[in-house]
Amino acid sequence: xNEVEQSPQNLTAQExxxxxxxxSYSVGISALHWLQQHPGGGIVSLFxxxxxxKKHGRLIATINIQEKHSSLHITASHPRDSAVYICxxxxxxxxxxxxxxxxxxxxxxx
Amino acid sequence: EPEVxxxxxxQVTQMGxxxxxxxxxxxxxxxxxxxxxxxxxxxxxxxxxxxxEISEKSExxxxxxxxxxxxxxxxxxxxRSTKLEDSAMYFCASSGTGRAFFGQGTRLTVV
Numbered sequence: 001x002n003e004v005e006q007s008p009q010n011l012t013a014q015e016x017x018x019x020x021x022x023x024s025y026s027v028g029i030s031a032l033h034w035l036q037q038h039p040g041g042g043i044v045s046l047f048x049x050x051x052x053x054k055k056h057g058r059l060i061a062t063i064n065i066q067e068k069h070s071s072l073h074i075t076a077s078h079p080r081d082s083a084v085y086i087c088x089x090x091x092x093x094x095x096x097x098x099x100x101x102x103x104x105x106x107x108x109x110x
Numbered sequence: 111e112p113e114v115x116x117x118x119x120x121q122v123t124q125m126g127x128x129x130x131x132x133x134x135x136x137x138x139x140x141x142x143x144x145x146x147x148x149x150x151x152x153x154x155x156x157x158x159x160x161x162x163e164i165s166e167k168s169e170x171x172x173x174x175x176x177x178x179x180x181x182x183x184x185x186x187x188x189x190r191s192t193k194l195e196d197s198a199m200y201f202c203a204s205s206g207t208g209r210a211f212f213g214q215g216t217r218l219t220v221v
Contacts, residue, residue, distance in 0.1 A: 041215045044212070048208060048210075098153075102152045103152065
């Protein structure tokens, strides 16, 4: 069973700051997702990574498979980035189910 | 971007009643999932469905729960004889071999 740990649990930043959220997992995976959940509950997939780095706008996600660690970075943070960011990992083989971390609550103040 | 659609968005039911949560996955996806999130807790896997059968289920997914893909487009989760502890947000998701797409969720409240 994969244990997914995120840090920090809560993060408060000022608008414009560079944000980093970390995720570590205990067992090898086939892919890792970063997800965003807004108040009201809907989940949006931001990235799926199996190696290296991906960038979309102000968001950057990296993964180190050997160290079983991933980071999500937000450059030039904005109050609309305020949300819960969740790391979820996908096991190997043909099973594509996700195991979720507890999430990081990000609040960006103007 | 393609969307997974869930209905209803909110459901209130009396303890002991049966509920059916509905989902329309993305049309060319092959894998379908139900997850739930109890308020304040992390999202938990319930069941995955592939090729018209359950491919994996968690220990939460007991005989009270069932899933169906009745007509090739809808994907349903039935909860028989609901309990207070079934109150949660239920998410449907679908995927091909890549990124998973999630519905907006159904908030189930059992009273």
